[in-house]
Amino acid sequence: MRLSLNKDSYEDVNLYFQDEARFGMMNHLGSYLTASGVKPIVTYQHVFKTTYLYGSYSPINGDSFVWEINGVDNKIFEAYLGAFSNYKPKEYKIVVIDNAGFHSTKHIKVPKNIYLLRIPPYNPELNPCEQVWQYIKNRFKNQRFKTMQDLKKWLHEMINEMKAETIKSITGNHHYVNSFITTFKI
Template sequence: MSTEIFEAYLKEFSLYRPKEYKIVVIECRFPFHKKNIAVPDNIHLLRIPPYSPELNPCEQVWQYIKNRFKNQRFKTKESLRQWLHEMVCEMKAETIKSITGNHHYLDALITTFEI
């Protein structure tokens, strides 16, 4: 990914619900994020500290999946791929929210927006 791709993503994402007050995007410290990037007015980037996978929602979801994977045996790569596909497709929004819910985000949001 590059700065240009990330900026394009943010622009398109900001158009998804343009009347929202603020959309919060949790951002890890990828090298391309270090540059000055154009951020739409209705998006706020919440930067997480480096080397903190416990704060990265993607890492938390992968940990959830890996915990269900570790005692599985697959005869082929295709059966593994199929299992992973089904696992991801069957995850409900409530499950993802419960995995990624984190008081650190709420504290940061309260501080950022002075709620």
């Protein structure tokens, strides 16, 4: 990896993993404990209304930047990068992304304080952000929301409750962390 980094322009360098996840009104059923032979009663709804979370999570310091928005495309991704760039503008952000079609950088402007680093195709296990989504979705099971506003409120509360130590424990792969610390001598 070759970065041209003007150290006078930035106060800090951080590593983030970025990904998107869809959440919707259709509830996902999880396991229930019941007495032997008793079938659990679970309320279920089959509604196709969704929203997306765009998130960047740091295994270095547990920092996060999350957007809730309806949809995925190049323009939304570009807007997300712009907003993420403005979040701690004196921080140089190395952002690991997957190869989603809308992550194409041919026609979008990548901010100067963001460097996009792609993982190999078809390897979601290399992106610890996937474990963050799993963490949230495990708490999402068996939830039923009457309105999209209720769903969005739940997501905002869930994201805001996640502490830096939780994020570091979920995303903190020692290979990534050690390489980053060695490279940037933190």
